[in-house]
Amino acid sequence: MRASDRAYAALRDDIIEWRLLPGTVLAEVEQSERLGISRTPLREALSRLTAEGLTTTAGSRGVVVTDISLEDIDELFELRETLEGKAAALAAERGDPATFEQLRLELLQAPELINGGGPGLHAYYELAGRLDAAIDAAISNSYLAQAMRSLRVHLVRVRRLAADDARRLTAAAAEHAAIAEAIAAGNPRLAEAATTVHLHRSLSHVKVTHTPH
Amino acid sequence: MRASDRAYAALRDDIIEWRLLPGTVLAEVEQSERLGISRTPLREALSRLTAEGLTTTAGSRGVVVTDISLEDIDELFELRETLEGKAAALAAERGDPATFEQLRLELLQAPELINGGGPGLHAYYELAGRLDAAIDAAISNSYLAQAMRSLRVHLVRVRRLAADDARRLTAAAAEHAAIAEAIAAGNPRLAEAATTVHLHRSLSHVKVTHTPH
DNA sequence: ACGCTCCTCAGTGTATACACAGACGGCAGT
DNA sequence: ACTGCCGTCTGTGTATACACTGAGGAGCGT
Numbered sequence: 001m002r003a004s005d006r007a008y009a010a011l012r013d014d015i016i017e018w019r020l021l022p023g024t025v026l027a028e029v030e031q032s033e034r035l036g037i038s039r040t041p042l043r044e045a046l047s048r049l050t051a052e053g054l055t056t057t058a059g060s061r062g063v064v065v066t067d068i069s070l071e072d073i074d075e076l077f078e079l080r081e082t083l084e085g086k087a088a089a090l091a092a093e094r095g096d097p098a099t100f101e102q103l104r105l106e107l108l109q110a111p112e113l114i115n116g117g118g119p120g121l122h123a124y125y126e127l128a129g130r131l132d133a134a135i136d137a138a139i140s141n142s143y144l145a146q147a148m149r150s151l152r153v154h155l156v157r158v159r160r161l162a163a164d165d166a167r168r169l170t171a172a173a174a175e176h177a178a179i180a181e182a183i184a185a186g187n188p189r190l191a192e193a194a195t196t197v198h199l200h201r202s203l204s205h206v207k208v209t210h211t212p213h
Numbered sequence: 214m215r216a217s218d219r220a221y222a223a224l225r226d227d228i229i230e231w232r233l234l235p236g237t238v239l240a241e242v243e244q245s246e247r248l249g250i251s252r253t254p255l256r257e258a259l260s261r262l263t264a265e266g267l268t269t270t271a272g273s274r275g276v277v278v279t280d281i282s283l284e285d286i287d288e289l290f291e292l293r294e295t296l297e298g299k300a301a302a303l304a305a306e307r308g309d310p311a312t313f314e315q316l317r318l319e320l321l322q323a324p325e326l327i328n329g330g331g332p333g334l335h336a337y338y339e340l341a342g343r344l345d346a347a348i349d350a351a352i353s354n355s356y357l358a359q360a361m362r363s364l365r366v367h368l369v370r371v372r373r374l375a376a377d378d379a380r381r382l383t384a385a386a387a388e389h390a391a392i393a394e395a396i397a398a399g400n401p402r403l404a405e406a407a408t409t410v411h412l413h414r415s416l417s418h419v420k421v422t423h424t425p426h
Numbered sequence: 427a428c429g430c431t432c433c434t435c436a437g438t439g440t441a442t443a444c445a446c447a448g449a450c451g452g453c454a455g456t
Numbered sequence: 457a458c459t460g461c462c463g464t465c466t467g468t469g470t471a472t473a474c475a476c477t478g479a480g481g482a483g484c485g486t
Contacts, residue, residue, distance in 0.1 A: 250470080
């Protein structure tokens with residue numbers, strides 16, 4: 001693996017996991033020494049991060065970690081609703097029903113995973129990821145998939161803010177199952193509506209757990 | 214201006230204007246010599262182009278100019294309809310009616326510009342750009358605006374394929390005026406519908422002029 | 427003659443040296 | 457004491473040298 005890839009992955013993780021807080025300046029020499037590489041691959045990594053919006057170039061002060069405010073979260077979810085709603089509708093039109101029926105059945109079992117503790121929790125996140133991947137594959141639209149991928153980077157960052165308690169995750173699993181069911185049934189409007197409902201509930205949850213900080 | 218900026222702008226133009234055809238390999242040494250800069254800023258430029266999707270890294274063969282097929286155009290417009298429809302609806306909710314009423318009035322005069330020849334044509338394109346910018350500003354959602362910007366790069370490339378005759382441009386101006394009117398009237402659903410209609414007509418025009426090649 | 431192996435070389439990946447611009451602090455003048 | 461100017465210095469922008477990998481061809485062996 002290239003040094004620039006490692007630097008990119010390391011910095012991306014540090015930002016997403018909030019080890020590098022918003023406003024932190026990422027000086028080239030400092031970071032290149034920290035990561036044990038030279039400035040050239042580091043610049044490549046910073047360039048990619050900036051393209052994704054995780055960092056911004058602040059004039060001649062180098063690049064700084066982008067801030068995420070509450071208004072940003074609203075905007076983020078507004079775009080997310082648009083893209084994922086469309087994606088769910090397209091998946092209902094073009095996807096393979098059997099795939100989503102299978103996912104629906106697995107999602108119905110999710111509460112057991114969630115209440116099962118650590119490894120079960122990880123298994124649930126993996127299952128939710130499989131649903132996302134299945135939708136991505138079903139829409140057969142690389143531009144839309146690309147737009148959703150670039151959005152998910154920011155979403156993971158937001159998700160780290162909210163404490164994902166078991167109650168919310170159980171409800172989310174049921175909402176995911178409803179989406180999978182609508183897609184499996186080949187009902188685009190229902191799939192879009194189910195996605196809208198799910199995203200609004202997620203946003204409410206994030207806001208409730210985050211505002212009293 | 215930085216050398217990497219110039220390299221980026223030059224390569225971007227070359228790709229958009231089809232002087233660099235899809236499949237062309239952009240070797241670092243070759244391009245850096247052609248543009249009269251060193252490899253370091255060129256790599257930065259190529260990195261940005263790849264992030265935008267205008268080029269892709271093909272293993273160890275360097276980066277190649279991305280291809281655009283007819284299916285890509287369908288996918289492109291599918292995403293564009295989603296994003297610009299939502300943007301128009303948001304603009305109708307949040308935008309300043311006077312701004313769009315003014316744009317509508319100007320767009321009604323557009324046929325005279327279009328039939329006026331060269332400079333008038335340029336003035337029309339500038340006017341259409343002003344409508345896009347006004348919508349961008351009105352939605353007050355940086356993530357959505359960012360997604361639309363990254364999409365427009367590819368759209369410009371497609372537009373170069375289609376011969377924009379006066380008849381199509383006149384019709385497009387009327388469609389733009391309808392969008393501006395709906396936004397000025399504060400009617401989100403109408404604004405979205407007008408956008409959908411406009412994009413479908415644009416897509417049909419591109420396909421008709423391009424397929425018999 | 428065909429195939430395998432090794433060599434060469436083109437091209438990217440990385441490191442580092444140099445250039446230059448912006449900022450901060452000190453010093454002097456008022 | 458305050459303000460304006462200049463020097464220094466940190467940090468990015470650029471160029472270039474070196475390293476390494478992968479591909480292609482030539483040569484030798486069978």
